[in-house]
Amino acid sequence: MVSTDRLSAFDVVFKEGIPNKGRVLNTISVFWFKKTEGIIENHMITTDIPAGLPDYLRGRSMVVKKATPVLLECVVRGHLTGSGWKEYQKTGSVCGIELEEGLQNGSRIKEPIFTPSTKAETGHDENITEEKAAEIVGKTTFEFVRKKALKLYKFGRDYAFDRGLVLADTKFEFGYSPEGRIILIDEILTPDSSRYWLKDEYEKGKLVSLDKQFVRDYLEETDWNKKPPPPPLPADVIQKTSERYLKAYQMLTGEELPVF
Numbered sequence: 001m002v003s004t005d006r007l008s009a010f011d012v013v014f015k016e017g018i019p020n021k022g023r024v025l026n027t028i029s030v031f032w033f034k035k036t037e038g039i040i041e042n043h044m045i046t047t048d049i050p051a052g053l054p055d056y057l058r059g060r061s062m063v064v065k066k067a068t069p070v071l072l073e074c075v076v077r078g079h080l081t082g083s084g085w086k087e088y089q090k091t092g093s094v095c096g097i098e099l100e101e102g103l104q105n106g107s108r109i110k111e112p113i114f115t116p117s118t119k120a121e122t123g124h125d126e127n128i129t130e131e132k133a134a135e136i137v138g139k140t141t142f143e144f145v146r147k148k149a150l151k152l153y154k155f156g157r158d159y160a161f162d163r164g165l166v167l168a169d170t171k172f173e174f175g176y177s178p179e180g181r182i183i184l185i186d187e188i189l190t191p192d193s194s195r196y197w198l199k200d201e202y203e204k205g206k207l208v209s210l211d212k213q214f215v216r217d218y219l220e221e222t223d224w225n226k227k228p229p230p231p232p233l234p235a236d237v238i239q240k241t242s243e244r245y246l247k248a249y250q251m252l253t254g255e256e257l258p259v260f
Helices: 021-036 082-091 130-137 140-160 213-220 235-253
Strands: 006-009 010-016 044-046 074-079 109-115 167-176 182-185 194-198
Touching: 006 021, 006 213, 010 074, 021 044, 021 140, 021 235, 109 140, 130 140, 140 167, 167 235, 182 235, 213 235
Parallel strands: none
Antiparallel strands: 006 010, 074 109, 074 167, 167 182, 167 194
């Protein structure tokens, strides 16, 4: 698997890349795969580049076990924001789960909730209820991924919090190994699959993200219709987005991103 510097927003891929983004995503996944292998087996085999492959893959790729994906996006929410916030404003619930009244954008949910969605081949994933998810993948698989997703989220949330970050929500993907075991695949707890907020700013009532939300916020202020072709991204937006990815890596790992 190779993590690129390409960026998408509102389901549109932009021409400009975000420097270091691919290496940050890959290296953070490696970091978390190692820390969570006691919770669940994952697909990572090695980050060593096989002979004959180009050197530019260093730091942004890993060799993984082949797996058949479980057809769910396994989303865990510890804070109310994004599509969950929009749904809550309309119905007082998220994916059929009733929440307490009076929550605001960014509010912490008393107990993290598992809110699966479909894996759409085109367009947007669709939030679904737990009952619908169990129909899609079977009750045994559903219960297993639900339990593991919640455990992984809580582990990541507590670890990140101690390092100055609020893990608002995240998405996990699971797959069946060739032997039939359910394992963790794709990426884990990266700034692309998760929302990380700066803890100090959160305590002041501000949601300051260390991910591509900065790009989304910029685009919302333009007159772009969110359809291809995308507008060019200004150099300062690209630079500041790259800085956010690098800051997430440094805060989580306590190290600077290796330079090759």
